[in-house]
Every structure is written in C-alpha cells, then in structure tokens.
Amino acid sequence: MGNQNNRLTLIVASISVVLLVGLIALLLWSEGTFASKGAAWESLENAIITLMGEYPDKPKTIVGRIVQLLLLVFSTFAFGAIVGKVSSFFVTRALQQENAVKQFNDHIIICNWNDKAPTIVNQLLEANQESPKDIVVISASIVEDQNDFKKQNCVHFIQADPTHHDTLEKFQAPQAKSVILLADEATEAPDEKNALIALAVKHLEQNPDRQGTQLTDQPEDAPLRAEWDAIANRNLDLLENNLSTEARSRLGRYNPTDSDRWKSQVNDLFVSSKALYDLADARFSQLFPGRVNEGFVETPVDQIWFALAQDQVNALESGNNLTEITFEQGSFSHQQQGNLDPGQGHVYILNLSAEQLLRLNLQAPPDSTRLSIYVPVPNETLPHILADAEQNTWAGELPQSGYYEVVVVSRASEPIPYSLTTAVDNVIDDIINRPDPPEKDN
Template identity: 80%
Template sequence: MAEAGQGERLLGGHYRLLRQLSRGSFGDTYLAEDTHRFQELCVLKEFNPQVPGKLALDKAQTLFEREASILYQINHPQVPRFRELLRDEGRLFLVQDYVEGPTYRELLDRRRAVGERFSEAEGVQFLIQTLPLLQYLHSIGIVHRDISPDNLIQRNADGRPVLIDFGGVKQLVVNVRHQLGVPQPYQAADGTITRLGTVGYVPEEQLESGQVSPATDLYALGMTALVLLTGKDPDALYDDRRDRWVWPQQVELSATLSQVLARLVAHDPGDRYPSAGQALAALNLAHPDPLAAAWSQPMPIRMQPVVPPPRPEPPPPPTVAVAPAASYGPPMAYDPTATVAPPPRAVPVQKTSSGCWPALAGLLVMLGVAGGLWWWLDPLSQFPGDNSDVVSPDGSDVSNPNLSEAERDRKQALRDRAVALSVDWAYVSQLTDQLFYEQNPDRQGTQLTDQPADEPLRAEWDAIAADNLDLIEANLSTEARSRLGRYNPTDSDRWQRQVNALYVSSKALYDLTDARFNQLFPGRASEGFVETPVDQIWFALAQDQVNAMESGESLTEIAFAEGTFSQQQQGNLNPGHGQIYILNLTAEQLLRLNLQAPPESTRLSLYLPVPTDDLPHLLADAEQNTWAGELPQSGYYEIVVVSQATSVVPYSLTVAVDNVINDIINRPDPPAKSN
C-alpha cells in the first residue's frame, strides 16, 4: 500500500497519508487529510498489537475496538476529538482531530536557546487553563497517565493548551495483548518495553506499581509547570542525595504559586490536592478563566459507536457559569489513589448496547449493531431529530403538546422517581434504550417519534424504564445507585485494594458479584471493560459487595479454638447471594471441606493465598461439595459459597484441619492477595 505522499490509495476511501509523525512500540502515527471533509487535517494512530496469526490479529482488533470506545465520551475543547476507529485491509487506525501548534517542549526549547523560561504569569495562565480540563476528565473517570511538555500543544488558534497522546491508549493495547495471552504484553517486537508515563513527570507510585489516579495527573501537571518555570528538566529539580526538592532555590515565585506547586508534586498522593478543582481554587484567582471554569464542571457522558455513521454534528454544550473559588465539580467519583490497570476480570458479554460509558451480548450493538444503532448516543436517545418534534427523555418532553396529558404525567413520574432514588436520569434513559432495542431488534437503527403511531412503543419504553427503576431500588444501595453511569475500570482496582486489605482476592469479590448479576440478568456472561449501561449495574453490585465485606455481612474469618480441629458454619443464602470464609493456614496442613447444600443450587470455590499460572486455585465455581488435600502454601485461604437457586437455600459448611496453627498476630501481608 502506498504510504504518505504517494497518493496511490486512500485509507478507508478518504484519508490521504501526508507524512509520518512518530513511531511507537505498538504502532506509528501519521498526519493525514480527509478528502471527504475539504482536505481537513487529522491524525491517524495505527494499532499494531504484534500478535501472531490472522485469527489473533482479528481478535485483537475486535477487543481494541471494544475497549477504545471509552475515548468517545471525551467531549472537551482542549482534547482532540476522537473521530472513529478505521479498518483498512487488516490495519486498524484511531482517527482524531489534528491540533496545529507547537508542543510546550518546543516552546521551552525556544526559550532555553535564548536563555529564557516561562514567566510566573505564563505559568499561572498555563495552570488555570489546564486544571479545569483535568477536573473534567477526572469527573468522568479518565486519568491521562502521561502529562508532560511533549503531550501538551499550545493551539495556534487561541493559545490554549491541548492535551494529546492519552496514556490510556497504550494501556488499551497492553490490555488487549494481555487478554490474548501474550507472555510479555508490555514488550514490543524489538524488545522495547512500553512505558505508561514519562520518567521524571510521573510520580513514584505510578513508576513502581502502575497505580494511576487523579493524584498522579496532578503530580505530572505540577512537574510540567515547574519545568516550564525553571527551564530545567525534572532530574535537576530534586536532590537525590539529600532527598529533597531544590526547585524553590532555582526560581523566584509568589508564595501562593509556590504553595500550589509544592502540593501538586507532593511525594505522598494523600498530600496532593483531592481534585484539580481544589488546586485551581487554591490559586485564589481574582479573574478566573471563564471558558476554563465552564469546562471544569462534569459533562453528560455522550458516546458514539466505535465507527459512527454519518450524522449531523451535535450542538455545542451550553456554557456553565461557575463562581470564582467555588466548588469546581463534584467530589471524586473514586478513591484518590485508585488505579487504572487492566481489571483482573471482565464485565458481562451477551449484552447489548446503548450509550453510557461504562456491562453487553450486545457488544455488537454497542459497536454499532452492524454499524448503525444510534446516530448519537446521549440522554436524548429515545427520540430522533427528524421532521417530527422530538420528545427527550431528559424531561423536556413533559410539556410536549403532541403527547397526551396522561403520557406527560407518566414520563414526569419516572423522572421524579429517579431523582428520589438518587439515580441519574440520563443513565436510566440509556439503560432503557439498551433493553428496549434488545426487545425490539427490528427497531434498531431507528428512533421513536412523538407521533401517534409510536405511542405504543413509547409506552413500552416507559414500562421498561419503570422496571429498571424497580430493579435498581430493590437491589442496590443508595450509594451504589448514585454512581450508575459513572463506574469505570479504576473502580476495579480500588476495590481490589480494599478487599486485599481484608485478606480477600478480587476473584472472590467477582464470584459474589457475578452471582448477584446473573440472578438479575440471566444468561449474560462477562468480558472486557465496562461498556454498556447494563454493565454499570454489575459495577454497582460490586460496590455493594465490597461494603458488605467490610461490614462483615458477607465475610467471616474462621479461627479454631485451642484443642479443636473443625468448625461448622451455617446459614441461608438468598437467590444470587454468597458468603466468603477466610482462614490462615500453613503449607502441608491437611484441609477438609464439606458443604451440605443442593449441589445444583450452589457453587464452591477454594482460592490460594498466592495463585500461580500452574495452580490458579484449588476449586473454582465447582458443583462438588467436598474437598480434601494437603495445602501447598502458607497464608489466607478463601472459601466462597454462592447460590444459583431461585429460592432461599439453607447450607452447612464444615471445615476441618490437622496440625492447627492459630497465628492471628503474625498475619501475612494483605497485598499477597492480589488477584
């Protein structure tokens, strides 16, 4: 195939490659022009997973298409718009807008060449124009991972910083290779290791463990600002021998800016600002940047199919007025130290689609159901924008004169109930869309109008919405349902740390969550990142399971009194519920389990303290009700019992050991339970 400049063939029938911009370990980046959009410039990032064989490549591309859908929810003027995922003769490209302007690295190099650096006024302007962007990204659960002068462009059009090269794209490639079983998912064909972050700009916790969070982005932004203000690289700003920062002696700054920068680059994540909005407020600006303030507020998540069909451009989002030094967006939706690593498990398959960011046999529907389920997946997705008057599920349809008073009252009652349950109506609408189109596959590719012919379908849509609210109210706590529509892969990692501290693995957490989810949505399996509205319920159930473990409701530690060698646990399991038992044992002890319960109604698992490739578990979701053997490791073992019945199941679990060693004081390190 002809590459840049030869013009012999257009990628996807309309992209002409002009030149190569960069080379990457998992694919190259090109500048191209879109011949269907008046030769508009765009950037094509090639996805090259480097896996052997066509079948593996096709699978890799399918997985990448699915997981890259997270990028389409970003809707901010300081982030290049992601246009589509383009397949062309076995190659896969991520297409996004081209931003014309120098990187901040290039700007700094020009200053250095003449012995200059960024002034304090420029540094403050840089921060007040970038912090609201981070607040927006973090409010929808996205962490950039790789902020540095090389990944920020000063846009020629308005001089504003634009954030490019999201580190999450590299992580997606690594995730895909991991799911395909590639032995070294971070290693490219030439032996180079893909680094998720730029050394010197990422904090220690990200370099050492891969943990990322809003706090890691704030650190990287602070380091970027310091490099611009001092004109020196990160390694010159810290004295390793004395273990302290030396930048305060290298640049004269106001007390306010110095304090903000010191907190941004604090070593301990807990010492940094809880959010970008709070860092912005700490600058105590007399004249906050109006556009930046508007975009510091969380935006409704609007997702496109991975390859969206032609559609009219959506209207620009409304400007939101924000008072100076007020609250800049809601509290973080996740723990400040949450990580964004590949979740140990995937979320439900056999689910369909609709909007919403983050569980699916609708994955194909999510990817467009053959390319065209919804033109623009947003909270208004029940109704089209054609010649009919639209009736928007966000509440504005309650005054639509084309609807009967009874229908308007019915729709308003649904919205009022969502508010009472602390559930975002936009999410309820997206969930209802997904289930409505699953039940009406002949309607895929069309939307409902406010005309009389669609009244029965609108009534069906409203009935599904009511059922969804019933399900949410009956099965989720207020805390869990208040975050529906905003769960994301970082939650998996936060929960893993929480349950590990209880000597429980994420496998056990997922066993309990899967049991609850399968009871509510029979037949939906689990695979991939959180993708459809139904998957959000899986995450909400997981949140409640973590809380139940921490409260002791679903977690019990078994300890043997002196002179005893067995213990019996009894109880009743409601449909889809489960219990976890942990016990601290040593290698070579003999363990015997006996579960008295109908085998067709329960599943039994026995997890190791440290699972290995050769021995990932002793039992996993097994129908058998007994196990006996010599233990291969020392540490906390987990026994998980879950119900698959449709009615209450009484059970009795007998646990017996030989050579009992009670050592509650010298417990193993919780991080050992990492899976």
C-alpha cells in the same frame, strides 16, 4: 397525494398566466394603443415596470389605472410566492444535509458530555489510529468542546436526547462496538438518566424486530408506548431495589481505576479480587440472566456490573458477606450455617499452614450453589484449588501458608439454606509465634 399537488399547482399557474395576459391586454385596450406600435410598446413597458413593483406613468383612463393597480397587487403576490419558493428550496436542502444520518456500524457511542469527555475521545482516537472508528457523541445540550475536534472526520456530535429510544436506534446503538455512559453533571438525577440509556440500549438489543419502528403519539402506537414505559419502570425499580444510592450515583463514571482501588481494599481484608468478582458476577447473573459481563464500557449494562461490585466491596468491608473461620483450642472442625438469597454470596477466609490437611463440605440444595477455593498466593501453575465449581466437597493437603478463601454463591431462583463444614488435621495454637500470612496482591 404528490400527483394531486402537482396537478393543483399546474392549474393555479395556468390560471395566473391567463389572468396576467388578460390584464395586460385590458391595459393596452383601455389606453387605445393597439392602433400604434409605439404606444403599444410604451404601455407594455409600463405594465412590466408595474409588475416589478415600480410606479410608471399613470394611464390616461380610469380603467387603465384600475388595471395598473391590479397588476401591482398581482406582482406583489407573485414576487412573494417566487421568493418563498426559492427560500424553501434552499432551506429544505440545508435541512436535508443537516439531518442526513450516516449509517454506522462497529462504532463507539458516547452518551452525555462532561469535563472528562475530551480526554476519553482523545484516548479512543489514539487507540484506534491504525483502524479509525466513528465516534458518535450524543448530548441533549450543545457541546462547547466540539470545535476542538473539527479536524477529526470520524468524530460526530449530535444534539439529541440519548434517553430516547428512537435517538439510540437512529444512530445504530445495537450495532455499536461500545456505548460509553458519562454522567451529565449539569442535569438532575444523572444516575437515573444513565440507567434509562442503558436500559434503552438493552431493550433494542433484545428486541431486534422492533428496530426501525418509530413510536408516535398516535392511538395505534399506544400499546407499544405502554410496553416501553412498563419496561423502563420495571427495570428502574430493579436497579433501585438492588443498587445502593452510592453505587447508582456513579453509573457512567466507573472506570478501570475503580478495579485497582477495589483490589487494594479487599486485599487488606485478605480477600482477592477473584473472590470479589465471584460475588459481583453472581448478582449480575441473577439480574441479567444469560448475559456475560464483557469489561469496562463494552456495553452500558456493564456499568451496572461495576455498581454491583462497588456494593460488594462495601459489604466485605462491613463484614456482611465476609467471615473469618477460626478453630477453638482442641477443636479440629467448624460449621457455618446460613441462608443465601438469589445471586447472593459469602466469603470465608482461613489462615492455614502448608502441608495441613483440609476437608471441606458444603451442604445445599442440588445445583443451587457454586464453590471456589482460592490459594494465598496464586501463580501460573496453581491459580486456585476450585473456581466456580459445582462440586460441594474437597479434601487435600494445602500447598501454601496464608489466608485461603472459600467463596459460596447462590445460583438458585429462591432463598436457600446452606451449611459449610471445614476440618483440619491439626490446629496451631501458638498464635504469638505464628508467622504472619503473606499479603494479598491479587
């Protein structure tokens, strides 16, 4: 195709040159200037002036005037073509420089921009001073603050829609060290938008063979477009069905301060942050099998883990997944029965004393649950009694006084029934004189 265009251009240029020479020769002939060198030179000057778009002396003959008019028209088209070609060269060069995409790897991507974004960028720059990393900001709207980072060669601002599959692929999102989702408060439904971004990155990570594939509106790409739309709709339905409106509304804005706040909230219930994380991990593993939560903003999907944790905190405070086990006077055992949906968990707390004997038995379908027992005041030598264990029974002497936590989570793919039986060797009936349990701070 390129060779055909070059050949056509050469033919048109050759014909134009022949016509130009012919018109000039016709002008000289019509004026009868071939007999005199001076007259011929004067007519040639007039022809050149005409080609420059000026009006020289009128030719003496009608034929000469017609030829001069044709030369003027020819010069107009020729001058326009030359100017267009030169302009096209510089415009194309500028566009190529603008669209030149640096190949990123182990970089940090920030999707969207809000008031907190400048602080985040500055913190990232400070944290990576010894080994600077490229920070790529992708926003659908123009970032007014980008002039503040002109001196930072590693900060790149891209005006593009981060919800688009090809945008994330173009800037190597699967190869990024971190992808930070910020709520774009200027747009409608920012939580759905951030969910689309997270799912687009997840799809690229899980389908490396699709990287480098640009979807078009052509009929041959219809199956891939339909597949992508189905994935997006399926996962959006998954989030809507498993996250509350409150949790979804904060996607992209969860940060480490939320963990500190949640710890304080659940500690007031005599529940540790470890028990909370057991509940959130179980829900996360059920929604994203085989994926491990890596911490705040390591990947966009981890924002979903934070949203799940927020819902678990609300459930604990409302008592939906928290039960305190107490023993009636004269009774030394207690049984709790219930059902757990896939990824669901329940926390039981017991206010017990050191040196009491505790026996615990969990009855559930084989390999369907995980059991944890957390001590009132964990330390380096005794962080827990059981943690995410497959075993269903435990018996022993308690090492501390205070609230113990028993966490049961389901790893099954279907709802399961379970029964938890707890027994102690003696029950303290003197509630009034019983010492207060130590406060939770873990």
